[in-house]
Amino acid sequence: MRQKTVEEYIEIIYALEIRDGRAATGKIASEMKIKPSSATEMLKKLQKEGLLQYETYAGATLTDCGKRLALELRSKHKAIADFLEIIGVDRRVAERDACQMEHHVGRETMEKLERFVQFAGLSSYEPLWVENFRRYCETGQPGECNLCTRLDSKKHASRTASALLRRRK
Amino acid sequence: MRQKTVEEYIEIIYALEIRDGRAATGKIASEMKIKPSSATEMLKKLQKEGLLQYETYAGATLTDCGKRLALELRSKHKAIADFLEIIGVDRRVAERDACQMEHHVGRETMEKLERFVQFAGLSSYEPLWVENFRRYCETGQPGECNLCTRLDSKKHASRTASALLRRRK
DNA sequence: CCCTGGTTTTAGGTTTGCCTAAAACTTCAA
DNA sequence: TTGAAGTTTTAGGCAAACCTAAAACCAGGG
Numbered sequence: 001m002r003q004k005t006v007e008e009y010i011e012i013i014y015a016l017e018i019r020d021g022r023a024a025t026g027k028i029a030s031e032m033k034i035k036p037s038s039a040t041e042m043l044k045k046l047q048k049e050g051l052l053q054y055e056t057y058a059g060a061t062l063t064d065c066g067k068r069l070a071l072e073l074r075s076k077h078k079a080i081a082d083f084l085e086i087i088g089v090d091r092r093v094a095e096r097d098a099c100q101m102e103h104h105v106g107r108e109t110m111e112k113l114e115r116f117v118q119f120a121g122l123s124s125y126e127p128l129w130v131e132n133f134r135r136y137c138e139t140g141q142p143g144e145c146n147l148c149t150r151l152d153s154k155k156h157a158s159r160t161a162s163a164l165l166r167r168r169k
Numbered sequence: 170m171r172q173k174t175v176e177e178y179i180e181i182i183y184a185l186e187i188r189d190g191r192a193a194t195g196k197i198a199s200e201m202k203i204k205p206s207s208a209t210e211m212l213k214k215l216q217k218e219g220l221l222q223y224e225t226y227a228g229a230t231l232t233d234c235g236k237r238l239a240l241e242l243r244s245k246h247k248a249i250a251d252f253l254e255i256i257g258v259d260r261r262v263a264e265r266d267a268c269q270m271e272h273h274v275g276r277e278t279m280e281k282l283e284r285f286v287q288f289a290g291l292s293s294y295e296p297l298w299v300e301n302f303r304r305y306c307e308t309g310q311p312g313e314c315n316l317c318t319r320l321d322s323k324k325h326a327s328r329t330a331s332a333l334l335r336r337r338k
Numbered sequence: 339c340c341c342t343g344g345t346t347t348t349a350g351g352t353t354t355g356c357c358t359a360a361a362a363c364t365t366c367a368a
Numbered sequence: 369t370t371g372a373a374g375t376t377t378t379a380g381g382c383a384a385a386c387c388t389a390a391a392a393c394c395a396g397g398g
Contacts, residue, residue, distance in 0.1 A: 001384075025346060038386050040347055045384095057346060057393060087281045100273035109266045112256045174355075194376060207356050209377055226363060226376060 001045055004103040007073055008032065009042055010051060013060055014070035022059040076102040079114045086120045170214055173272040176242055177201065178211055179220060182229055183239035191228040245271040245279055251286045 012031045016023035029039040047054040051066035062070060077098050084094035105113070181200045185192035198208040216223040220235035231239060246267050253263035274282070 005385075026344090034385085035387060036346060037348080037388080041385080084278055084281070087285050089278050089281050093275060093277050097273065097275050097278045101270055104266065104269035104273060106262060106266050108262050109253055109258050112253070112258050116256050170354075195374095203355085204357065205376060206358080206378080210355080228376095 001042075001049075005042075006046065006049070006051070007069070007103050009046060010062070010066055010070050011073050011077075013052065014062060014067070014074075017061055022061055024059045028060075073102060075114075076105065076110055079110065079117055080105065082117045083113050086117065170211075170218075174211075175215065175218070175220070176238070176272050178215060179231070179235055179239050180242050180246075182221060182231060183236070183243075186230055191230055193228045197229075242271060244283075245274065248279060248283045248286055249274065252282050255286065255289045 009028070009032070012028055013023040016027050016031070020027070025039045025043065026036050028043075029036040032039065043052070043054045043060050046052050046060075046066075050063060051069065052060045052062045054060045080101050081091075081094045081098035084097060085091055089097070178197070178201070181197055182192040185196050185200070189196070194208045194212065195205050197212075198205040201208065212221070212223045212229050215221050215229075215235075219232060220238065221229045221231045223229045249270050250260075250263045250267035253266060254260055258266070
């Protein structure tokens with residue numbers, strides 16, 4: 001089974017289990033926009049993988065292992081969606097893209113992303129640079145407040161992001 | 170054909186075309202880590218889609234349409250990898266993850282991401298907040314420099330990122 | 339209790355993207 | 369010019385994840 005496929009099922013089953021106590025085949029199918037017969041087939045496979053417990057005609061419930069995966073996916077999803085929203089992506093779009101991205105982001109990247117979201121939420125940092133970024137998005141202008149300028153930097157020396165990155169090596 | 174599959178082929182063919190003048194079936198196959206026969210099959214499909222010109226035993230060259238897609242993918246890839254590196258992800262990991270993510274990020278999100286990379290490269294903003302973020306990653310401490318603190322903010326009022334986002338609505 | 343409507347499963351197909359093995363082609367060196 | 373080595377294509381298969389249609393199951397109202 002493709003990992004992405006597995007993960008999508010697990011996320012939906014987790015949500016249904018919380019809402020309804022168990023995940024019914026038909027509900028899973030409609031959430032995934034597939035036919036119930038396809039869901040049945042996948043449930044059997046996921047049971048074989050040890051991710052859920054499946055009883056015919058009774059639906060599925062996640063095992064501890066499945067729940068662990070579900071929670072990990074939740075936190076990935078949240079971090080990505082929050083991050084996107086911070087950089088100004090519309091919440092709906094952020095949600096949609098996060099749904100895809102969460103299946104393709106490695107551990108290290110996730111950690112940095114989570115850090116970033118935390119960092120943006122810290123009151124002592126949040127306002128200025130996030131606001132400046134937003135203004136930059138709208139006007140294309142760097143903005144005029146200089147409190148954030150490094151005191152020892154040569155003024156207005158325009159540097160590219162790659163230059164910035166190279167310098168840090 | 171799955172969009173991701175198409176895109177991966179186009180990216181590799183584009184790179185080979187630049188390097189060798191044309192994309193040979195065998196080279197495509199080894200880059201994609203598949204067998205040449207599979208590449209042949211896909212080349213026929215991509216030709217039918219109008220993305221490339223394919224002559225048996227002679228290899229493939231992208232059409233204008235294919236080139237346009239290739240360039241779009243390049244810029245997506247670059248923006249994502251640069252962004253990841255800015256937030257502290259190791260270059261190799263950033264490259265690997267960008268390869269996956271580029272197929273799943275929508276237009277609006279891409280625009281914001283590009284903006285963000287530009288913004289981080291602007292000399293008047295780059296140093297402080299990026300550096301503070303890096304320190305935060307390493308120490309977990311907010312850091313002590315207060316030049317970036319909003320002058321009218323209640324000091325040390327700890328806010329979550331979600332609170333920050335809600336406030337902006 | 340039973341039977342009818344809705345849900346779920348089973349059985350048998352389809353498509354996509356890959357594979358192996360063998361045939362066809364190309365090239366280059368003798 | 370020829371044939372051997374390497375490359376490419378063709379032909380025939382396979383697995384994953386979906387589908388349709390029909391059979392099996394379940395639950396509530398008469």
